[in-house]
Each structure stands twice: as structure tokens, then as C-alpha cells.
Amino acid sequence: ELKVEQNPLFLSMQEGKNYTIYCNYSTTSDRLYWYRQDPGKSLESLFVLLSNGAVKQEGRLMASLDTKARLSTLHITAAVHDLSATYFCAGESGTYKYIFGTGTRLKVLA
Amino acid sequence: DTAVSQTPKYLVTQMGNDKSIKCEQNLGHDTMYWYKQDSKKFLKIMFSYNNKELIINETVPNRFSPKSPDKAHLNLHINSLELGDSAVYFCASSQETDLYLVYFGAGTRLSVL
Numbered sequence: 753e754l755k756v757e758q759n760p761l762f763l764s765m766q767e768g769k770n771y772t773i774y775c776n777y778s779t780t781s782d783r784l785y786w787y788r789q790d791p792g793k794s795l796e797s798l799f800v801l802l803s804n805g806a807v808k809q810e811g812r813l814m815a816s817l818d819t820k821a822r823l824s825t826l827h828i829t830a831a832v833h834d835l836s837a838t839y840f841c842a843g844e845s846g847t848y849k850y851i852f853g854t855g856t857r858l859k860v861l862a
Numbered sequence: 863d864t865a866v867s868q869t870p871k872y873l874v875t876q877m878g879n880d881k882s883i884k885c886e887q888n889l890g891h892d893t894m895y896w897y898k899q900d901s902k903k904f905l906k907i908m909f910s911y912n913n914k915e916l917i918i919n920e921t922v923p924n925r926f927s928p929k930s931p932d933k934a935h936l937n938l939h940i941n942s943l944e945l946g947d948s949a950v951y952f953c954a955s956s957q958e959t960d961l962y963l964v965y966f967g968a969g970t971r972l973s974v975l
Contacts, residue, residue: 783962785964789903793968794968794969795964797963797964797965800963802961838903840905842964847917848893848895848910848912848917848956849907849910849918849920850895850907850964851907852904852906854903855903855905
């Protein structure tokens with residue numbers, strides 16, 4: 753069964769700095785997703801990565817996928833306070849079964 | 863116009879009671895889900911339905927009974943509530959033609975006292 757691990761679990765960073773969140777998964781996943789959850793809110797999708805080497809960017813966030821290493825990364829460039837949230841990656845463990853990582857709680861300090 | 867709507871938003875109840883959470887999606891998706899998020903933010907799939915048919919039942923106690931009267935609705939009934947059922951329950955939906963992106967409802971925060 754697919755297992756998805758993220759690190760770090762908690763991340764506190766200064767505004768303007770860069771950092772990367774890592775998502776390792778244990779078995780093949782056809783797609784890899786990234787979601788964001790603000791405190792007390794629902795989850796919203798950020799990226800879906802479909803193939804090896806895929807890279808997607810939106811604003812200060814960039815996600816990439818290395819299927820051989822079973823690794824996806826979410827890179828944050830020049831962090832701003834508005835990026836403070838919990839970020840989840842998720843993979844597919846069979847059709848209609850998405851396994852979410854533990855989440856990374858990001859806090860961007862002014 | 864909310865894509866995935868669930869009610870109620872908050873549910874506070876006593877142990878042993880029975881409660882229901884309703885979910886509706888207006889996205890025209892074929893697949894709907896229930897997820898449970900615990901106090902540590904860990905998100906776990908409970909059920910998946912595709913075209914009203916149960917596809918995934920992730921070893922959830924049979925006190926939890928989902929019902930899908932049509933593709934747009936997936937309700938969750940919980941019998942004999944226990945303290946450990948306290949969590950946030952998210953309804954969600956997805957569609958193959960949308961890369962299976964999962965759209966989540968706002969969540970129902972269930973507190974069992």
C-alpha cells in the first residue's frame with residue numbers, strides 16, 4: 753500500500769527566504785498532487801504532476817516530480833506571510849484512493 | 863456558488879448519539895469521497911463512491927454508513943458516536959476528465975462529548 757511521507761512536518765521561515773518541502777512516496781503513483789490548507793479551512797488544490805520530470809509553477813511555489821526517486825518537492829521562493837498554511841502532498845494508491853502525506857505546517861515570519 | 867457543500871459545519875453531540883452529515887456537489891463529478899482529518903491534521907480516506915457505487919471502504923467501523931442517493935450527493939450517517947470520532951470530516955469529489963483533482967467541501971467539525 754502506498755505510503756506518503758513529508759518533511760519537514762513544521763517549518764518556520766523568514767519572509768524573503770527560500771525553502772523546499774519534500775514528499776517521498778513508497779510505491780508507484782500515477783499522479784502526485786499538492787494541496788494547501790489554511791487554518792480552519794478546507795483544502796485547495798495547487799498542482800497535479802503527471803510524469804517524471806514534471807514541473808509546475810504558480811507564483812512563489814514550484815512543484816516537481818522525480819518518479820524514479822519517488823520524490824516530489826514543493827519549492828518556496830522569497831516567502832511571504834500569505835504563504836503560511838499547511839501543505840499536503842498526495843499520491844494515488846489505486847483508482848479513487850488518494851493517500852495524503854502528513855502535511856507540512858509552514859509559518860512565514862515577518 | 864459552492865462547488866462541494868456539506869452541512870452542518872459544526873456538530874456537537876453526546877456519546878452514543880446518531881448523527882448525519884450531508885454533502886452535495888454541483889460540479890457534475892462522478893466520484894465522491896469522505897475523508898477524516900484528526901487533531902494532528904492527518905487526513906485519511908474513509909469512502910469513495912463512483913456513480914453511486916461504493917468503491918473504497920477503508921476499514922471504517924460499520925457504525926459509519928455512507929449513502930449516495932445520486933451522483934451529486936453523498937451523505938454520512940454515524941451511529942453510536944464515540945469520543946474517538948471527534949474530527950473534521952471532509953466531503954470531496956473528483957472527475958477523471960479533470961485529472962482526478964479532488965475538490966473538498968468546507969468540512970464538518972464533529973465534537974463528541
